[in-house]
Amino acid sequence: MEEKGISQAVISRLPRYFRYLGELKDEGVERISSQELSEIMKVTASQIRQDFNNFGGFGQQGYGYNVEYLYTEIGKILGLDKKHHLVLIGAGNLGQAIANYMNFERRGFLISGIFDVNAALIGKKVRDIEVRPMEELEDFIREHDIDIGVLTIPKNAAVDVANRLVKCGIKAMWNFAHVDLNVPEDVLVENVHLSDSLMKLSYNINRYETSKE
């Protein structure tokens, strides 16, 4: 599996391929051509072939792609064959929504610990995981071999917690706070800025309405 310098544009499309291939697999589809897949997914067949070829040849001329094989390989590329251990920081609604979302677990994303500043929440259980006080964060991370810190807390808190996470050596964060976290370049941050998403929708609503006039 030779991979280097794959653009983020390609990476962003992989989970969507993975999703569609999973569905096709469940429907019992054995093989698919880039042409057929392109019709289902509404992208060009050319793009599909280019994307897959970034990672080596998964198909066979004259046949197409084997759905199950392709599904598995894309899963591997995405690292879904490995387990990831997460800590969730912020046990509010959003944090609980994520903790309760079973499918992440199925993909190897296991929540090891949940933390919150709110004393009222400490000791409470979310999906069988006890909420811990923030003071225990560093020790817990070191002891449990944590990969990913999930930040479901307000932005000021997120900046502080991100610094703490960096100090105890965390290598990846999934950030739901509406700030850009300032971290060393070897620390990965994947942002989910919900308000940005909503604003984009708002822009497009406006655009559509004014263009009709």
Added chain:
Amino acid sequence: MEEKGISQAVISRLPRYFRYLGELKDEGVERISSQELSEIMKVTASQIRQDFNNFGGFGQQGYGYNVEYLYTEIGKILGLDKKHHLVLIGAGNLGQAIANYMNFERRGFLISGIFDVNAALIGKKVRDIEVRPMEELEDFIREHDIDIGVLTIPKNAAVDVANRLVKCGIKAMWNFAHVDLNVPEDVLVENVHLSDSLMKLSYNINRYETSKE
């Protein structure tokens, strides 16, 4: 404000500009040059000027940009000067997280109604808004001039609800379900696929680790 054929790449950057300009404004900064802003935001000054010029000239040669004015104008472009009325479908953790997130309200996104299939939730209040049964959805939307449907429900339900929303004339959806909704082309869908985001992070963790070896 002459706008046409603005690429989604540009639109995607607007909320981030808006966020930074809001912070600068709060800090009392009056003017800023594309050069200064580029250093803070870690993008090129050239891109900033190009982006703003898609919407006409907001700056002044030799001076730069007036922070407050630019902030207001970008807000208008994003449609944040107008009110939007939303219905939330799915009163689970994720739905509640969104309902409780005050800042959306500040930006003109007002939740008018909350719906759920779960009989146990009906009548319960989330942020002073009563949860209603799904049967009332269509009437409610027609009576309350709803802009946006927010789907915080599992994927099978989302497909059905999206069809119902289309039928009663909704023009925009904010979709948190892990499906691509199939809607007429004049209906806007903004997707938040959390699992896609997490998979991207997973890919990059893997990449980083294997590249070290």
Added chain:
DNA sequence: TAGATTGTTAATCGATTAACAATC
């Protein structure tokens, strides 16, 4: 073998960056 479809190169398109003349 003939037909189908990939893998891959080449052409096109769009987005980003650089450069600089216009102008405050």
Added chain:
DNA sequence: TAGATTGTTAATCGATTAACAATC
């Protein structure tokens, strides 16, 4: 006016699409 910085054109870079030879 001189200096600064935009608005805008031109150059570069990267991503997408088209085309086709390789090959199953």
